[in-house]
Amino acid sequence: MKDYQPVAGAAHQELAHDSAIKHVTGRAEYTDDIAEPVGTLHAYLGVSGETHARILSMDLSEVRRARGVVDVLTADDIPGVNDISPNGNDDEPVFPKELVEYHGQPIFAVIAETRDAARRAAELAKVEYETRPHALDPVAAEAAGMPMVTTPLKLERGDVAEGFGASARRISGRMTVGGQDHMYLEGQVSFAIPGEDEDVIVHCSTQHPSEAQHMVAHVLGIPSHSVTVNVRRMGGGFGGKESQMTIFACVAAMAAKRLNRPVKIRPDRDQDMTATGKRHDFVIDYEVGFGDDGRVQAVEGKFAARCGYSSDLSGPVTDRALFHADNAYYYPHVRLVSRPQKTNTVSNTAFRGFGGPQGVIVAERMMEEIAYALGMDPLDVRLANLYGETGDGRNLTPYHQEVKDNISRRIISEVEAGSDYRARRAEIMAENAKGGVIRRGIALTPVKFGISFTKTSYNQAGSLIHVYADGSIQLNHGGTEMGQGLNTKVAQVVAEAFQVDIGRIKITRTTTEKVPNTSATAASSGSDLNGMAALDAAEQIKSRLVQFAAAKWNVGETEIEFLPNSVRIGAEVMPFDRLIAEAYTARVHLSAAGFYKTPKIHWDRAAGQGRPFYYYAYGAACSEVAVDTLTGEYRIERSDVLHDVGRSLNPAIDRGQVEGAFVQGVGWLTTEELWWDDKGRLRTHAPSTYKIPLASDRPRQFNVKLADWSENREMTIKRSKAVGEPPFMLGISVFEAISMAVASVADYRECPRLDAPATPERVLMAVHRLKSGG
Template identity: 65%
Template sequence: MADGSTNPLAAEARAVAHESAHKHVAGTAEFIDDMPEPAGTLHAAFGLSAIASGTITALDLSAVAAAPGVVGIVTAADIPGRNDMSASGSGDDPLLSTGEIRYCGQPVFAVLATDRDAARRAARCARITYDETLPVVDVAAARAAGRGPSFPPLTLARGSVEDGLAAAPLTIAGRIAIGGQEHFYLEGQVALAVPGEDGEVLLYSATQHPSEVQEAVAHILGVAAHAVRVHVRRMGGGFGGKETQPTIFAALAAVAARKFRRPVKIRPDRDDDMTITGKRHDFVVDYALGFHEDGRIEAVDAVFAARCGHSEDLSRGVTDRALMHADNAYFYPHVRLRTEPLRTDTVSNTAFRGYGGPQGVVAAERMIEEIAYALGRDPLDIRKANFYAAPDRNETPYHQDVHDNIMLRIVEELEASSHYRARRAAILAENARSPVVKRGIGLVPVKYGISFSKKAMNQGGALLAVYRDGSVHLNHGGTEMGQGLNTKVAQVVADELGIALARIRLTATATDKVPNASPTAGSVGADLNAMAAQDAARTLKARLAAFAAERAGVAEDAVVFEHEAVRIGAERIGWAELVGEAYMARVPLSATGFYRTPGLSWDRKAGRGSPYFYFTYGAACAEVAVDTLTGEYAVERVDVLQDVGRSLNPAIDRGQIEGGFIQGMGWLTTEELWWDGKGRLRTHAPSTYKIPLASDRPRVFEVRLAAWSENMAPTVGRSKAVGEPPVMLAVSVLEALGMAVASTADYRLPPRLDPPATPERVLAAIERLRRDVDFAGVLL
């Protein structure tokens, strides 16, 4: 692996277990809530607003202060620095309300007590009166109220949409409403703050972005960043919900710890967690498209309106990325895509696995579906007709060339291995015979760009230390949330040094070890941090090689690192022995590593550049069965073929694909967020919000990696990212459900089934189609 482009081990030999898997199974993996609490720890709970929009006219906390176990209260007046935790730095996201109420469940104060139960009970004793105003809850109301956000929208354009639509023989206009999603991480939000000397604070935070927590807490406390240390050993899931949202809890704990000079812990219950924290953005997409009789798209004009919530948070990046994936795998000769981010009196929406990309892909696939039903064609044929293809059909709407395109090979390989054509023909025949149970099948491709569109974020750091006994301590800027990042990074270092994996121990991600780290998000955790760790390992390896060569009087190229040993000319010495001798010779045995992704550019104002280092490609074929009397359905079979380049760890990659697909399936089928007219989130617990169960999984679930693929970009081991792309493969389930619904009207009308396609929505779509077509099958 001398240049980062080769992988000396066979792929299957690299399928080692997740470094904490045995501890997860045994229940011995330590999360923040498992840590022994320091003596004198106080427990915090938020007091939340009961309205979504208005102002506080009176705040009486006397009953709170008098409640059993209460030690004190924190309000906005106790914040020593800036009362703002905005991820964008826009100053629009207060930690605690100063009187204005922006969403139902907004933190107004916090109570500190000797135990968690006492704090939670006391927080509900507050007497708050409000001057309530009518909240703006959804996209339609925000549009009517002119509720644009504080940042400019994005436009991506190429060619002339007006000319393309005028020249196209056929045109369609439509709308799709795409629902949001709750992260529903297994480990809820949690933070523990331990005050130190000279105003310092040590924070244990369940966050994907320790550096952001550090920066925001420093601003809130009014101290320099070096006074705030953030440690993260592991999280029980994140999915984007622990990128900016943990700041709420970490900052409150830090403020309280400073005020009371005692450790402070906060862990909200699931209801409060779901009420306080942001979700996946829901969108309403209006589109017009022109196309030819053979299904080729000529022009696309679309507006992506998003419910952003009360503050900016990460909405700029999320809505931008929705546009940048609204092409999915397809070339649009003439295109204009625009965002319409809207401010609402709801919780501020935030990052979620895919970061806007899934919403863009759903919109792209709806347009393909529209064309297929208009022409009476198999949607797969329409997809193939519109794939990117060199030399003159490979420029994206943001003017980056798709130079590594393997989409057609992926799709055709899956089409053959899943027997798509034969199964579709059998389903068409069965649907013609079956009056109640209808089946559907869909094969959907996904092209997904990898890198942060904000160029500065595409960097990673690592710290590596080798001890005298040959053991290795590794720390990097990424965070472990169950995705296996630590395992992959350790494998890369073990390969580079030629040592056993067991010699390497990874410790908590820490801002005082690797500073200014980017979030573990965007699927680039391994790309950035493994490359940084490899860089550190090469520095140490070069020092040891130079020492060994000098010691033996040979050239450095005569020093070869083998498994657990080093060959120095004709001599062979054990790894630990060489390290021990290097220490005695005063060779430095620690090193930092750094990596920055090359070749990136992005001009947001112009809407053009090369924001992605490379693309990943995948496809999924899903089959469903729908009971048309009730709308209930089952996912019968799913076949997936995913491009991960040359896999660093096939076992972990398969797990990420399976989990991502099921999470995407939940978003598109059963997970429904619902706010009432007063802006109150009503789906705020497992009793009202339905994530997929084990029984909802596809009855047949075949996942394969494209073993022949190798990343053309010089990533670590020529691997590709895997965390986010599989989420979008679940669009195949939505496509299959749409086919089953459309069969009730003899496929004459597009199903236009908006996600989440709950059984209620499936039944409503069936009834709508039946209303639009008479019993003879003649359009009314």
């Protein structure tokens, strides 16, 4: 029997990530680290050199003759259905037959003895095209009459015309919000091993093993039961491995079954960035009516998104942008519409926040517009428009869900006091009034973020727990570990349920063989769903143990209590191991499959009404920046963050998530610029041309706290709240602070209307425009 270390395993403890030591020592095994069997082949994608064109001919003879090449796969070689659209829209082929719709679209795959041989051979294809006009952004695509990739959504409440009519002031504007590449440390990779009959095992870096399983089966023309997808861990995902891994899994599996040899595919970073979707770019037209007190009366918004050539997840992403266009603010009269626009670019996809950040930033832009128009502190405008408490008539969202758990005002108040916002803002304004090259800005922005998949059926999870005869425990669940600490949190839940040390629990890889039909690890729901499913399984086993012990030792079930590494049965306390051994001998079933589905949620998309979210998570951040008005460069001097995670399952992990989300949000709004040339080629396709934040870009003073007084009012796992996505939006405080610094050059008379990302070039142009009065 293993000598378990006496580590407290209960939930709410600050335990290290279960793989932390493996991460820093290089012993953590990723898909590309799996030992390759003898005979393993390697695949690489051949891609389109045109942005929108009909394929006239494709000569792959030189590719086939190239050194080391074993096979070449095209659309004609697909044994099942040539479609990998995650929503069943039949608009996303593995390989197109006749029409390419973006530059870099995969059109064939090379299978070779080495990855280098496959990569070099893919360049030898000779393809003739008949080019067609292309449109790259949503405005150009709409002007060209291109269709939308999915049905748009409208959210409406109140009477917008009446609201504008009653408004003392009105402002309209347009904001362009850029996209973002996921830039995960571990790129896309899949490794397929053929089995007997129709079987194939796919090791894949994916957030959604069940979708990979179903898509591979779909493309191969076999039942899902013949496909096993395994995921031990990912080196980051952020939504980029929710649906975008499918083509890699399918190509590896097709080749493996066709050649009856293991096949691995791992694109280089350039191809990873050009062939996979990103955060959606938005062009948002907004109009806001408000009074002289700064209170909003009416809002109207049109949210046009660059979706790419296929629908992918653009429907729910653009839906969620509307869901969060209110952020923390009450709009008495509101109408919001989405326009998920088809474009000749790679199909955009899920990204941390899933459209929510694009909605939130427009809410903050409107608060900023009102503040400049009235000469008010933007924080006062924000406070004036916050959702109220239940019963005051100011707590109904545009989608008709009541906000019943609002703690925004307390969160903001604590950040305002802790950051000394008022005094610092006064000092900054006095300093800016002296003129000079360096201008400073400060902003305090909140977030209210709804938690749940907006597609109700995705809000379910399963788990499987085995208690072995020696008292050790194996835990499996449908969530995937991408560095966020999900496995550690779920293990803590199980350890607390059994009252055992966490070292007793073995967390195994996610696999479709153990827990079927799982949802993606996304929407910040990993701990909520899988934690509850694991708790359900643990409680089933505990119930059997209690019934067994009560009968064997002739005591009432209420006289049985699980204690740390032991169990009290009447007056006797015995080690947990002994009880398990006794139960095994008595043929007690020591395994259980757990299940959970989120209660209370419902959504009628056609009506634009319902309760899509189980609860809300809240937060606020105050950031100060310094801007060089001669170059447009800036740095973050200080950020104070307070975030609500309910009763944290693991405060250390949650703080790490808040810190990482904040910095990633700042990157989206400042340095991470995606740029296509006029021929439709993505030019920011590698770390050399696409700038993510460095350690030197973090706030020089970075104060991050959790609202340790908060507790989820809904019955979530241990009263915790989700943490993955909500703090991402707190990076908006940096964007707003930059805007204030820029506005100072014109004495704050005008909103700078910065587009995102606010690169130094954009900042410099805004400074010149305001100085010139243009």
